[in-house]
Amino acid sequence: MSNPPLSRARIGDVARLAEVSTATVSRALSNPDMVKPGTRARIREAISTLGYVPDGAARALALGRARTVGAIVPTLDNAIFARAVQGLQTTLSNSGYQLLISAHEYNLSAETEVVRALLERSVDAILLVGQDHAAQTYELIRASQVALVIMWSHPSAELAAAGETPPSIGFDNRLIGQLAADHLLSLGHTRFGAVSGFTRHNDRARERIEGFRETLAQHGCTLPDACVIEQPFGFEGGRAGLQHLLKLRPSPTAIFCGNDVLALGCLFEAQALSIDVPGALSIVGCDNLPIASQIMPGLTTILLPTYELGERAARAVLHWLADGEPPPHERLPIELIVRGTTARPCEAALQPTLA
Amino acid sequence: MSNPPLSRARIGDVARLAEVSTATVSRALSNPDMVKPGTRARIREAISTLGYVPDGAARALALGRARTVGAIVPTLDNAIFARAVQGLQTTLSNSGYQLLISAHEYNLSAETEVVRALLERSVDAILLVGQDHAAQTYELIRASQVALVIMWSHPSAELAAAGETPPSIGFDNRLIGQLAADHLLSLGHTRFGAVSGFTRHNDRARERIEGFRETLAQHGCTLPDACVIEQPFGFEGGRAGLQHLLKLRPSPTAIFCGNDVLALGCLFEAQALSIDVPGALSIVGCDNLPIASQIMPGLTTILLPTYELGERAARAVLHWLADGEPPPHERLPIELIVRGTTARPCEAALQPTLA
DNA sequence: CTGAAAGCGCTTACAG
DNA sequence: CTGAAAGCGCTTACAG
Structure with missing residues (x-):
């Protein structure tokens, strides 16, 4: 406590000050009830006097973990x-x-x-x-x-x-795609698109899209490769994804995004293009980020805990x-969180003026 | 590569297989040009055969870092x-x-x-x-x-x-408050409020508010304690903060938030109350989160890299x-990022119907 | 309940 | 360029 020590205290310093062996100090630390209370107190005292903190590397080496x-x-x-x-x-x-x-x-x-x-x-x-x-x-x-x-x-x-x-x-990443598809199908959509992160080396992204596609197929709808756009994660990726999907003819009225960041990007781009969401376009995200419930009109998404x-x-x-x-x-467990109206979108409304 | 080893390979295993001492293996690893290329190659070979990965704890103990x-x-x-x-x-x-x-x-x-x-x-x-x-x-x-x-x-x-x-x-956290104050003063505001994280044990939050207050004072404006509301970080904190400030009479027309999450909370609450931002209420945040540039009408904030x-x-x-x-x-360096209109707010517009 | 001593897996002067 | 050996700071059977 007086002048700063020349070097960090070691277990030996503690042992010397407490007048015990290093073995006893070690026991006092890891197995307190193996040492007599009085000894324990002296050791505790010495430790705090010296500001002793055990060396983890030595400990790890001795213990094997x-x-x-x-x-x-x-x-x-x-x-x-x-x-x-x-x-x-x-x-x-x-x-x-x-x-x-x-x-x-x-x-x-x-x-x-x-x-x-x-x-x-x-x-x-x-x-x-x-x-x-x-x-x-x-x-x-x-x-x-x-x-x-x-x-x-x-x-x-x-x-x-x-x-x-x-x-x-x-x-169950496949189920995520399935929940999104079920929801969008229940709204009456027939033309679907998806914005995904890069699926190469990303089984989560791949399975979400596969689950989405399979469920659509079970209901007689297809999701052509051209309707799945892969984008880097980020708002800009979502915005670019929507731009791409809107260029398709006919363009999709329902979009599943691999996560909320992409979904929000889509949403912001739709707002910028004055496309009514969810009136004219349905977007489903994934994750349920806190922001998803805050923005207007709110983002339908799949909650992942x-x-x-x-x-x-x-x-x-x-x-x-x-x-x-x-x-x-x-x-x-995962859960679909529906936000905004669930009315079937009026497809006619979807004629954006692209920049 | 054949049957899985009974236990993780050690430097001694590598040394034995390469027919050198452990010292040489160690050198080959940390000081390659201290060992002859041929030896080095045998060691490299042995290492990959055994899938040897040095034990960090032992290394840390020997090296002292x-x-x-x-x-x-x-x-x-x-x-x-x-x-x-x-x-x-x-x-x-x-x-x-x-x-x-x-x-x-x-x-x-x-x-x-x-x-x-x-x-x-x-x-x-x-x-x-x-x-x-x-x-x-x-x-x-x-x-x-x-x-x-x-x-x-x-x-x-x-x-x-x-x-x-x-x-x-x-x-310079004080400068953050100052930039916010300068900006809001330049818009012509005279009634100010602030939403901050808890300032106890948080010098950043404290200094931001102090800088804000001091700068206002230099321009003849005061920021009474009642106009500074501390809230937990999060959108809900921002929303509650705005609700609190709007109950004051007269209520502020300009709000500085300790960070963008609080500012966005304020903004979302204002939207919910149909208060026009930035028309009727100016909000300045801090951080420049990516979302700050995406939302409409965009959030004026201070960029922290x-x-x-x-x-x-x-x-x-x-x-x-x-x-x-x-x-x-x-x-x-930090930087004020102005987003949305910079017109002086029409104070009369600020008569929200509180829930 | 406590101590002397070996050992954990490395690194590095030191000697050759 | 290489090896034998000591040492890094702990822990833990083993003996008392």
Whole structure:
């Protein structure tokens, strides 16, 4: 407390000051009731005098686990991933684990390097988003024998049955497309379009579109490839997507967007073009971002409990690390949230003046 | 590659397979040109055969640094912090550092525990948001002798001159309030209000309001305490803030919000109350979230380069760790972004029918 | 209840 | 250019 110490206090410094061995200090810290209360008090005293904080690297080396979990998301610059990470972090933190976080910006080979970097920090487990990853990524994780949990996706029934997939805590992405299609069909639409993120290396995006397309097909409607436009995530992507779809003849009256950011982009572009939503055009998004309920006329969307996804994924990891047993797959419930009027749009109204 | 190894490969396994010592393997990894190309090739071969990934804990212990940096933000569930973290992460990652991330949800004593948890992971540096932290937090970091960099805030001139503050990479939060005041004054407003996050334990929020108030005072206008309403961050906070301000008599015609989320909440509430913005009410936010430019009629705001903040903070940390020299304070430029009409509002129009 | 000692998996002077 | 050996700061059987 007087003059600053020359170097950070070590367990040996504490032991010396408390007049015990380092073994006893170590026990006082990790197994308090193995040491006599009086000794414990002296040690506590010494620790606070010296401002001792144990060295995690040494601890991790001795214990063989670091109490650290690594998560890799496409980007943090998307409320949806940020929220899930928040759920992860809070849950892990409450159990004494820390979260090492990285983003790969939708670049699968960057992801492999990030995984390597995390493994080199001796994480106890790794969390990835989706099933689509470089073979090398899976190989690296397998060879390192760390726990791997997949978030967001749900493995196909066959794969899951064959036990071929890592434990997955996710959504039924195909069902998302199906809910959107059912809703839009129920409004009486017959001409559909979709704005999606890039589907390459993104099983979530792919399955959402597939689910949408299949459900339409079951009702005798088609979704031609030309009616599915892939755009970068972001408002501008959504705006460009709508512009593209409106150039089609006949143009769609109902649009399913892979997420709310794209859907909001569509909505803003429609407003700019004075297209009445939902009067003349129906838009369905996905995620239920807070903003979706705030804007006028409000955005119909599919609620994905992403914070809870993070929580559940964290719990799955914690159980795995505690039991040694891989956790079961989990599929989180999703829900269609209808906002705005649900009246069948008047198709005639849809004659925008394009810039 | 054949049957899965019983346990993760160690440096000794690589050495044995490549018929060299562990010292040589270590050198091949960290100082390649200290080892003969032929040996290097055998080692490379062995590494890939075994899928060897060095153990970071052991490495950190031997080297005395973990190549890991810890950051603590109030929450990730706010685009502004998520973006900065993204900037941090990307920059650190490019220099071979990993980011350990935690949130404290605006709870200062939770923050102290989080700091302890990070220190116990032997991070090389810690990044905090703002100057307001528990004394214990500062003490813990000082005793651990890890680098500390403050983000978002800029220390007051006196403190900085006295060298009392940790290196800070931030904004001039007082100037933010000043820019907002100057803008609103230039529109001819005379009655002002403010919606702020909680100012307790939040120097950014406090300084923004102070800057706003001081600038108004310099122009003969006052901002009574009753005209500053503190609300939790979130759209609902902004909405409640506007409701509160509209109950005042006379009610303000110009509102400064501590950030864009609150400002958007105000704007949505105004829309719900059919108050014309910016015709009857001027709102200025802060951050320039992407959504601010998308909504109609658009939100006047103050652009804070938060991604760059993360980048710069990461660079400051990296330099510090490389040089041993604490980096200088840095103040990032901010900019008023005017959106919507700038006409003086017709005060008579502001007679909302409150629910 | 406590201590002496070995060991966790690396790195790096030191010697050759 | 390479190897034997000590050391980084903890933890934990083992012995008392």
